[in-house]
Amino acid sequence: MFDPAKAKRLSIPQWEAVYRSEIVPGVVSFVAIHDTTRGRALGGCRMAKYESEALAMTDVLRLSRGMTFKNAVADLPLGGGKSIIVCDPSVEGVERARILEEFGKFIAWVNSKQDRYYTAEDMNTTVPDMHIVKKHTKNIFGIDVDPSPYTAEGVFQSIKYAVDYFAIDFFHAERTLKGRTVLVQGLGKVGQTLIDKLYKAGAKLYINDINEASIKKALEKYPEAVVVPAEEVISAKVDIFAPCAKGEVVTKHNVKDLNCKILCGAANNVLQNSKIGVELQRRGIVYCPDYVANMGGVCSIQYIEVEKLSDDKCIDNIGKTVRKMLGLTFRTAFRNNMPFNLAVDHAVKKMIWGGDKVHKNFNNETYFPHTAAAEPH
Incomplete structure (x- = not known):
């Protein structure tokens, strides 16, 4: 059973919120909310094995930041987040259902004070998996569509x-x-x-x-x-x-x-x-x-x-x-x-936060001369 006493918020600079919980014995889950400037955070839940918790957390941080940029570049009214369940993704049957149900309770706990993160299907999780998660949280998309x-x-x-x-x-x-x-x-x-x-x-x-x-x-x-x-x-x-x-x-x-x-x-x-x-x-x-x-x-x-x-x-x-x-x-x-x-990061940062400095350390005309010549100035 999901135990709120085993869930905690971690302090990570530049992320709005990061959470960790042992959702079932031996199975840890992370939720990272990177930025909600454009709206509630959306990012799928992936199930994967990692050599260490540190690597899992690094992954969820990078992925959640990527979702902030992806949702912005897609011009969606959404911020960026991500979740990870650290376990063997081939787990099946009753054990898989138990893990997903407890994960759903974890997501509900993350949103208990403020509605700001929605999960969905991702690597090694499926639409049927999300239906199991939905039993315990309303903060889920990807129920009606396989992305x-x-x-x-x-x-x-x-x-x-x-x-x-x-x-x-x-x-x-x-x-x-x-x-x-x-x-x-x-x-x-x-x-x-x-x-x-x-x-x-x-x-x-x-x-x-x-x-x-x-x-x-x-x-x-x-x-x-x-x-x-x-x-x-x-x-x-x-x-x-x-x-x-x-x-x-x-x-x-x-x-x-x-x-x-x-x-x-x-x-x-x-x-x-x-x-x-x-x-x-x-x-x-x-x-x-x-x-x-x-x-x-x-x-x-x-x-x-x-x-x-x-x-x-x-x-x-x-x-x-x-x-x-x-x-x-x-x-x-x-x-x-x-x-x-870096060019897309620069453009998207302007979309989200209003600007970012330009690093002029290239001459692209050297690398792609014909395409550069056709560019309007």
Whole structure:
């Protein structure tokens, strides 16, 4: 049973509130509320094992901050938060239900004094899981919609837009996905949907997943897809690399080996730290910031579950918003000589808090000369 005596608020600078609780014996949960300037915080609940509680808390902090930026860049009236249940995500049956019910009580306790955090489905949790959580809290979205297909839609639209935007520099002005080589890492619900869309658009598929069953499923559908071993994912020579699994894919140790033209996927926190964006820029690799590319899922919750829009209208809005915000990211980068990850942060900080200083330490015309020449001044 959830015991409020085992729940406590942690003091973390720059976060509005962070909570920890042992929701059942041996299972710890964290809730992080980063910022509610634009509205109540929304961010899903992921279930995962971590080597330590410190790593779990670091993850929930980074993810909650990312949700603040994602919700703002999607122009949603929401702030950013996130929750994590630290346990084996393969847990099933009665034990899984017990963990989820106690987590629901924890969320209710977090909101007992002020209604400011809503959870939803995320990595290793499902819509049916959220129905269990809802038994004990009203602070939950994602009951009526599975956000995964919409996350894939946002990534797909981001890839299309980046290919179009940088076609002169990269693809001999061919503004199409036909014939483009795309490596999708992670073939879960989002990754599988993404490869469906890429195949229909004429892209050549390269795939990777730690789960052999997922690889087999993809090959049954697309036998011509090329399977890339885990040790070759970063160095694979492809046009587009789409990480759709865990974060921190590109690190200070492997960034020098990255061999794609465009980095754009569904994973959160693709870059281990912001300095890696600097190195990507210097190498002429376009990075579509993760919280722009993967905004489709949270958009679907707002559009379908809250605003009651149709599926077609939701997809149309996601496409428009992705194109608008990636365009803003690229223009901000060119006008201020910034790497793309810092450019979007700069733009979004202005949206949320009114401003942020500009760091002019790049000359993007050197890295993307043809696209820069076409930029309006």
